[in-house]
Amino acid sequence: MPDSSRDTAEGAGWGSAEPGAYRRLMPTEVQKISWLDPRMLWAARNGVLASWFGDPTGRTRSRWVAQRAAAGAPADKVIRRAEADRFSFLVIGDTGEGDEPQYAVVPGLLKAGRDTSFAVLASDVIYPVGSADDYDGKFFRPYRDYRAPIYAIPGNHDWYEDLGAFMRVFCGDAPPLPPEAKPRPLTRAWLRSLLWHRPRDGDGGRLAEARRLRSEPAQQAVQPGPYWAVDAGPVRIVAIDTGLLGTLDAEQGAWLREVSLDPRPKILITGSPLYVDGEYRPCAIEGGGTVDDLVRDPAHRYVAAIGGDIHNYQRYPVRVEGRTIQYVVCGGGGAFMHATHTIPRVDVADVTEDDFRCYPLRGDSLAFYSRLYGRRLRLRRFFTLTEDEATAVIAERLGIRPGRAPGATRITRRTRLVASLLGTGRRPGRKARFRLPVRKIYTQLFSPSSATYSPPFFKCFLRVDVSPEAVRLRCYAATGNRAQEVDPPVEDEVTIPLV
Secondary structure, eight states, X not given: OOOOTTTOTTTTTOSSOOBOSGGGGSOSOOOOOOTXXXXXXXXXXXXXXXXXXXXXXXXXXXXXXXXXXXXXXXXXXXXXXXXXXXXXXXXXESOOSOSHHHHHHHHHHHHHTTTOSEEEEESOOSTTTOOGGGHXXXXXXXXXXXXXXXXXXXXXXXXXXXXXXXXXXXXXXXXXXXXXXXXXXXXXXXXXXXXXXXXXXXXXXTHHHHHGGGOSGGGOOOOSSSSEEEEETTEEEEEEOXXXXXXXXXXXXXXXXXXXXXXXXXXXXXXXXXXXXXXXXXXBBTTSOBHHHHHHOGGGOXXXXXXXXXXXXXXXXXXXXXXXXXXXXXXXXXXXXXXXXXXXXXXXXXXXXXXXXXXXXXXXXXXXXXXXXXXXXXXXXXXXXXXXXXXXXXXXXXXXXXXXXOOSOOOXXXXXXXXXXXXXXXXXXXXXXXXXXXXXXXXXXXXXXXXXXXXXXXXXXXXXXXXXXXXXXXXXXXXXXXXXXXXXXXXXXXXXXXX
């Protein structure tokens, strides 16, 4: 088995490694996404408008679902696949920036997933606003050599153009929704409609040509809408759409309650993770209750809940009434990397730091961001930490065993200062000091700086192996280096008994 980041720095992708061959898969010209561009921020304004003037996602989603039902989609929105009792599938989250980090995932994914029955894209299929013409280089081209069907659930970025392109690609070339009646003047809905971003004229003109890249019969799949379930072998996989603001409308909530009554063991796939960054986010359902209420109910037999949206890997094994549910974040499929070194020492739902797993390791995340800030601020000598320095200072600040033993290194005042400035988590009870914007502000305004275009990228994908006895989850790393392309390392693994 190849070294992972938990074994060696080389296994993490550091050092003078040979670059991978992923660039051969890329188109000649790649447009880089820049969230510093005011035009890009303006195009992606719908999430802010929804939080200010009311979220129309639920109503729009209901219209899409009604259209699909009228076209003959199954009323229960369940896809029934003729899988054997033993099969495998992939989960890839937050993929579609169309640049080097996304394509770097592909070679390892094709190798580790060559015998899988299908794949699921979990959240944010296309950045920045889910446009139809972006599907060529951000969906069809990168996954053209994956010979099985791909299902998807939308993320908030796919909703920035009211989900039209997503529905055309994944739901049987669904036609556009008819226009709605204009809202009454001077209402919140009226103000929202004046400012709402909509697809540009002619968007999707290249879609027919792009489809040829995944045109084999074995690659085709049509799903009944933006949320759905798959019955495959001994399990039911339930996928929900959390829209622009990370919640469920009442209609989808009623459907989720209904499909959860099936007696089979279940895996939930959601655009918004329920445990993330050491916090509990149960996901509200309009009208009352939460998604996690349904996941925790022993009658529903959920064994795992896998969410995208956050661009790294995390796992929380939560004990619920004598059983363990694996809550997983799997959003490292291509978009810029969310830091893990900002996650405080974990203590949530009786999950401690010894139980918690993440990728990249906190030390590697801190080393990555220290290089990034050193380059952007032109202060390399001050900011840049070696991977050993970063690993050691993380262990000191959080009081934890490092994920990988650091080499002989001395923690200096500069090391501690850089770790503090870059938002490194701290032990409970310690006061926060001034930090540079690494987490929320950084990822909203400065994401292009964390979308580096040379390895290591610290991307990942999930392989799920199902049998009547157990579900096995494995997180594979994709660094962009040749060694991890040829033999992708496993960064985390857990087996969940079903019997």
